[in-house]
Amino acid sequence: MSMNTMIRKSTTILTYFKSNYNNFFSTSTRRKPNLTNHHPRRFNSTTSPNPIHDQVIDFPGGNLKFIPQMTFLSESQQHRVPCYRVLDDNGEPIFGTDFVQVSEDFAVKMYNNMVALQTMDTIFYEAQRQGRISFYVTTNGEEAINIASAAALSMNDVIFPQYREQGVLLWRGFTLQEFANQCFSNKFDNGKGRQMPAHYGSNKHNYMNVASTVATQIPHAVGAAYSLKMDKKDACAVTYFGDGGSSEGDFHAGLNFAAVMEAPVIFICRNNGWAISTPTSDQFRSDGIVVKGQAYGVRSIRVDGNDALAIYSAVQAARQMAVSEERPILIEVK
Ligand SMILES: Cc1ncc(C[n+]2csc(CCOP(=O)(O)OP(=O)(O)O)c2C)c(N)n1
Ligand SMILES: [Mg+2]
Numbered sequence: 001m002s003m004n005t006m007i008r009k010s011t012t013i014l015t016y017f018k019s020n021y022n023n024f025f026s027t028s029t030r031r032k033p034n035l036t037n038h039h040p041r042r043f044n045s046t047t048s049p050n051p052i053h054d055q056v057i058d059f060p061g062g063n064l065k066f067i068p069q070m071t072f073l074s075e076s077q078q079h080r081v082p083c084y085r086v087l088d089d090n091g092e093p094i095f096g097t098d099f100v101q102v103s104e105d106f107a108v109k110m111y112n113n114m115v116a117l118q119t120m121d122t123i124f125y126e127a128q129r130q131g132r133i134s135f136y137v138t139t140n141g142e143e144a145i146n147i148a149s150a151a152a153l154s155m156n157d158v159i160f161p162q163y164r165e166q167g168v169l170l171w172r173g174f175t176l177q178e179f180a181n182q183c184f185s186n187k188f189d190n191g192k193g194r195q196m197p198a199h200y201g202s203n204k205h206n207y208m209n210v211a212s213t214v215a216t217q218i219p220h221a222v223g224a225a226y227s228l229k230m231d232k233k234d235a236c237a238v239t240y241f242g243d244g245g246s247s248e249g250d251f252h253a254g255l256n257f258a259a260v261m262e263a264p265v266i267f268i269c270r271n272n273g274w275a276i277s278t279p280t281s282d283q284f285r286s287d288g289i290v291v292k293g294q295a296y297g298v299r300s301i302r303v304d305g306n307d308a309l310a311i312y313s314a315v316q317a318a319r320q321m322a323v324s325e326e327r328p329i330l331i332e333v334k
Contacts, residue, residue: 053065075285076286080287081287081291081302082302084301085303085304086099087309087310099310099313102312109151110147110148110312113147113151113167113171114146114167114308116176117143117147117170118140120166120170120179121136121138121139122138124136124179124180124183124197124198127183128197133183133197134196135196135198136183137164137198139166141272142167142305145268145333146164146166146170146171147167147168147308148312149268150167150168150171150172151171152311152315152319153238153315154234154319155206156233156235157235157236157319158208158228158235158236158238159207159208159238160217160218160224160237160238160240161211162210162211162212162214162215163211164240164242166198166200168207169200169202169205172205172206172207173205178202182197182198183198190202195210196212198210199212208224214242214244214245215245215249215254217239217241218251218253218267219254219257220239221238222265222328224237225237225258225263225264225322226261228264229264236266236323237263237264237266238265238268239254239266240269241268241269241270242272242275243269243272243273243275243280244274244275244278244283245269246269246271246289247275251267251292254267255267255292255296255298255330256296259328262326262327263326263327264322264326265328266315266322266329267293267298268331269289270305270333271288271305271332271334272305288302288332289330289332292330293330298330299321299327299328299330300330300331301318301330302332303332303334314331318331
């Protein structure tokens with residue numbers, strides 16, 4: 001640096017310091033810094049002849065541009081991720097929506113299953129309250145998530161449930177008697193009475209045992225998906241979990257592993273706002289679960305959990321992408 005440049009720079013520093021004296025020392029005038037997209041007065045380089053925009057760095061994942069502005073990524077996006085729905089509050093299709101049409105018979109079958117699920121839950125829940133069985137978990141308000149997602153899958157797809165997805169097993173043909181056998185641990189129970197009530201599992205229905213150790217099913221599903229891909233099966237793994245499940249390390253490890261291994265797995269997160277008594281506001285500050293997919297390089301969507309047709313359409317599309325493109329997909333159902 002020449003002597004002239006040095007003198008010019010130090011003069012500039014002094015002028016800057018004087019004009020900002022109050023900002024440096026006065027607490028009364030101190031403002032909350034906002035570093036996002038904030039361009040404080042800085043010194044322009046007088047020495048570099050090359051425009052910085054032309055400069056790139058070879059970085060894992062591809063070339064990156066340099067920029068001269070100090071820009072922090074915001075902690076949140078300007079707009080929240082919207083929620084896909086195709087039915088309005090009266091159950092009528094919204095004009096211009098994009099969904100998979102189902103036949104009347106199929107729609108009635110889905111509806112019957114949702115009603116059967118709710119009825120079964122009520123009976124077993126009351127049996128539990130009466131002390132006849134020691135444990136039960138209902139799917140109240142989540143009937144559409146259970147039935148519509150199950151309806152969009154193939155029987156070859158392997159399910160890795162949490163504990164609030166008995167509707168998927170019901171859709172696959174597990175009988176009410178079989179549910180009762182498990183809950184009452186009688187001699188016909190598939191698990192021979194070795195599990196707590198509501199911890200179903202069935203080889204015949206490609207339904208792995210319920211995992212109430214929250215989120216442990218997620219890495220299992222990813223491993224199984226990778227195995228299905230290695231065996232060139234026309235199938236994917238599907239794992240269900242709650243918002244609380246997404247707060248476990250297994251969720252993050254599972255998503256990352258699935259992205260890197262290009263495993264055909266669908267992650268279905270039932271975000272019902274609570275992990276028992278812990279609200280989502282005490283679990284994370286992100287825009288729900290859906291945005292976490294992008295951080296790990298996983299394609300994602302947010303869907304209205306009360307809209308069976310939207311869930312059916314989204315899960316069918318997710319399955320198609322997972323199997324044909326060999327990739328994981330994350331679905332957050334609200
Ligand atoms: C590893 C582990 N930690 C804690 C628990 C206790 N527990 C049981 S259910 C639950 C909350 C799960 O919430 P979420 O995943 O949102 O499912 P939801 O019940 O809302 O469907 C917790 C913390 C557990 N079963 N396993
Ligand atoms: Mg929850």
